[in-house]
Amino acid sequence: MSRLATFLIGLSFLAGVGIAYPAQVHTYETLTLDFRLNHVAVVGDSYTTGTDEGGLGSRSWTSRAWQLLGSRGSRISGSVAAEGKAGYGMPGDHGSIFEDLTARAVQPDDALVVFFGSRNDQGVDPGTLTVKTNAALDLAHRLAPAARLLVIGPPWPTVDVPPSMFLIRDILAGAAGAAGATFIDPIAEHWFVDRPDLIGADGVHPNDAGHQYMADKIAPLIRTQLST
Template sequence: MSRNGGGPRVTRQEWIKYAALLVLAVVAFGVAALALMNPRGVGEPAGLLPSGPVPGPTAYAAAAGAPAPAEATVAGTATAGATVAATAATVPAGQPKIELPARPVLLILGDSYTAGTGAGREDQGWAYDVARTLGYPSNIDGLGGTGFAWGGGAQDDGGREYEVRLREISRDRRFVPNLLILQGGQNDAQLNDPDELKAATAQTIEAARRFWPGIQVVVLGPSAPQPLADTLRGANTAVRAGAALAKAPFIDAYEAPWFTAANSPGFNADGAHPNTAGHAYLAQKFLESWAALTK
């Protein structure tokens, strides 16, 4: 119905209907907006994690641009798992650990292996490889024919046992190590006296601790390519016992074993020493054990 020829007249009932429709439209718009902001549902609080399984530490580290934790990396690769298994065999359970100083200074002392004998160049020896990899200020003292109890010379008459050499190094106050790696035992096998070798090993470790209070000592037992390795069981047992007596970590290359009948031909230089590849292999195996011992 119209009035005075104008537009259609809107009754009171129609105004009420239009107002109700407007209210319903506003409510519907609000619900839609809330749903868009929270896809989980109107009554469910929005979370920070995506739906599905909660990602583990590796996923979070990758998302944040940070390196994955070592545990996640090891668990994720078959090769790393094999490395851990090999290292566990090299470092017996219950070994003392090494707590790395804030500023490590390293001394590696040993026999002809530490001197790099058998490698193409001296600096291709295992000890030099290790020192380069660790990157610490280092001193490498290798002398062929010597040991914990064997002083060198054809009849053990050289007077160059490890303790003697450590004492001489300690007199130079310009070099003060706080980490010591003692490698050896091959030449001590000539003694054929396990008790003497055990005592000499423990005494050498304790002497180092007197010369450099607070120094941490790791012992790397005897090793050699086959068939020479077969003759080192007694010396290895004695050196290991001496290290245990002095409560020093012992890396057991013999029992692992690092050198086997299968790999020795490729690592053998002269029947007694590793070649360049053998020294690189020794360095690799040592560093695996070092990683298991340090914290």
């Protein structure tokens, strides 16, 4: 057999291999590395501090959210000021409302301020709650003029949401809109609903799994705010 014939047969074989086994296409998820250190302040209640039911220390949703964000390339320096039983208008265990906690947590170089809660504002006069909520958001703007604001309303772990919670939700949504903040509504999104495994024995506070659940919900919200 001539060299030319051998060469042509070889080409035919390679062409056949190419038809029978097309090249595989691999899709890779892009990981964006943000080498900046993003300063994030968080203001909240016992859902943020953690309780004996769960979420204490490194098991809190904030600690776990920072870990999740770090694994996705977003470096976070978090400042958390939270107090059990506190709300925008309801003083907590140590007499603080969210405006007081805002003054402790927020720094001028913050990129984002997160407010989370609060069911503790049940019973607060609606007019007072509106004034106090506006005051907390306004203070965050004044302390960190360049920061975005993310306002997360209070969740309720069952479908039987009391009317007082809808009132709180609506007041927070209105204040967030007026402040140019992003508002997230856990009640409408049914956070914790039909998930008793995420709530402690007291029927109110998240356990460790519940804090991981909150981190999984909130970390992407924070990442979106930092990337826009």
